[in-house]
Amino acid sequence: MALIVQKFGGTSVADAQKIKRAAQRVAQAYKEGNQVVVVVSAMGRTTDELFDLAHQITERPPAREMDMLASTGEQISIALMAMAIHALGYEAISFTGGQVGIITDSRHTKARILKIDTKRILQELDSGRIVVVAGYQGVDAYNNITTLGRGGSDATAVALAAKLKADMCDIFTDVNGIYTADPRIVPEASKLEKISYDELLELASLGAQVMQARSIEFAKKYNVPLRVRPSYNESLGTLVCQEAKEMEDIVVSGAAVTKDEAKLTIRGVPDRPGVAARLFGEIARHNINVDIIIQNIGSHGMTDVTFTVPKDDLPEAVDVAKRMKEELKAQEVSADSHIAKLSVVGIGMRSHCGVAEKMFSALAQEGINIQMISTSEIKISCVIDEAQAERALKAVHKAFELHKVGERTGVRG
């Protein structure tokens, strides 16, 4: 008998009809002889509606009370899901995060799971029940309700799967699986049958928006097999797992483009030790995440430093950079928020050469200028003009023949 965790996102439980359909999938897994733990998000736009209500009351609601409010969204879903399973003739019991022993730290609205006491869940599973757990929430050591922030329901599902040593964690969502590129931009993108945690991590942080990085990291750490599946058909979606030998045959698994960064350049920085440490130390003190950093080889004792930051943090980063310009006696600060970051990802890169060259050629043929380059073991990223983002993604997708990746593995969306 296998133990399966099934997570249904907000769009998969958006109304009574969809909840009933999701309940049928749960019942199906149970009928097939599995123990089933279901994790549910809030219905569709419920969380947004609750936030709207809060902002009708006050501009700055206390975080603790926001969590008290927001957590009701998932509580509604679990009750309805348990009812729907019950209506199909199976015993189901719902639990809030607190009831099921999901203990977090006290950082309201973005808490982290510290531990899970699975006693009650195991007890209910052993008595033949399907257990329905509210995603996105827990309680702190003082029994205050906390929420886990963006992607919190995935975090709940993966953490429960890890703790329960589940055989599979199904993440039901409104996409068919993980694609070689965003199908809204690249219609010929193909669905991957399998992808490694590391590749998905790079894609997630690159804006593929399938799952939040923290849940994938957690799944990787505890080796929880994930399946990103559509809730609206029987497709098995994409399996996310440890790297396997055959995966290396695929040099590049996917490409993604993100527009949420901005570029900052400080020209004429004195080229001496400690300057970079001083500059980026100051940026870090303002809690601004720097992604790519480029420093050219200097001449005449001067150099230029260019780096990217989240678009939202640009005004603050510019302030810091201007102060640093004075302090370091640099020449000029300039900023550009009209950039995009294009990346290709694949564990096969490690054992294959020429990936960077192929990417750069594809962009050159399209007349797209590369402003910055950054690479990791399994990823190459280029910063380009924002206006060329979609065209660049299509060109790269075509150059690596990514439309064949899904075909080759015999599964297509």
Add this chain to the structure above:
Amino acid sequence: MALIVQKFGGTSVADAQKIKRAAQRVAQAYKEGNQVVVVVSAMGRTTDELFDLAHQITERPPAREMDMLASTGEQISIALMAMAIHALGYEAISFTGGQVGIITDSRHTKARILKIDTKRILQELDSGRIVVVAGYQGVDAYNNITTLGRGGSDATAVALAAKLKADMCDIFTDVNGIYTADPRIVPEASKLEKISYDELLELASLGAQVMQARSIEFAKKYNVPLRVRPSYNESLGTLVCQEAKEMEDIVVSGAAVTKDEAKLTIRGVPDRPGVAARLFGEIARHNINVDIIIQNIGSHGMTDVTFTVPKDDLPEAVDVAKRMKEELKAQEVSADSHIAKLSVVGIGMRSHCGVAEKMFSALAQEGINIQMISTSEIKISCVIDEAQAERALKAVHKAFELHKVGERTGVRG
């Protein structure tokens, strides 16, 4: 420093604007130097909407899951109320029933409070915070969420007030206080400044619909002073308290009419010992509450038995009566659901004569036939034709000059 419990019903927190207004009343009480515990119901129609959702899923939702669902309504209210108080510059902290140690039995959707652990509330009050508690809910011994059924938020407020030995329990509602009769039927009804628990109990169970009987009983038992007040103006409403000497001067404090009962007659019942016990024992076994019972003096060894039951239970009561007719060899069963019960209430009745006569005369003058009569120490009830209910209430209200009761005490709605 006094401790005040303030309860706001659903209409008093129906939207963001009303929640803000309620928060101002809370802040006012706090500013005046009181410790304040606020109990809140779900916003306006929230509970109905949640029930609608449940019934879109299944006709027969399990009671445990209904409680899981319904309890979110109050949880939303407490979070918003705490935010609203916070926005006024005061520290507030919200708690679900479970968090604040309201332990109930496990009878889902109609649980009873078993005990309250006030440690956390007292701790927060002592640190200067306003404590906001979700009405209508608790947890059972296994930490399952339970709800208290109709009037549950009043029950929470009164139970907390009793346990905390509060100096006052304010029940904020959408009426100006307690009236000598329903002002929608009798426009000249006047508001009472004071009423005893016992009188309100009779009025509540008679359909005055201000508060549920269980909360009044509880307040009486623990001598919790209640104030039924409007949330929309500064009126002090009506004080509900122990009987005081001067209350006896008012012979009749109020009149009420209810249409939720039906009448059942079994004719030609053998007039011998044990027959009534057999009949009403059988009715009780079907969990049907019998209110008034009339048995005429028999003749020729036969008698007629008439009794009233809740309208909803009439079909089942008729079934039972027909089976009993066969068993007891009685002659005929007839039912009438078009009846109303008119009652006058007042502790002054105990020391004044002629109340029944005045009531009967008033009805006679209006040509209204009395079908059944029932009396208690402080109440006289008459069953009449449903169509004459409003006219009868007006006549009785006038006969006892109830429009002067409020005037006499110097307070008028």
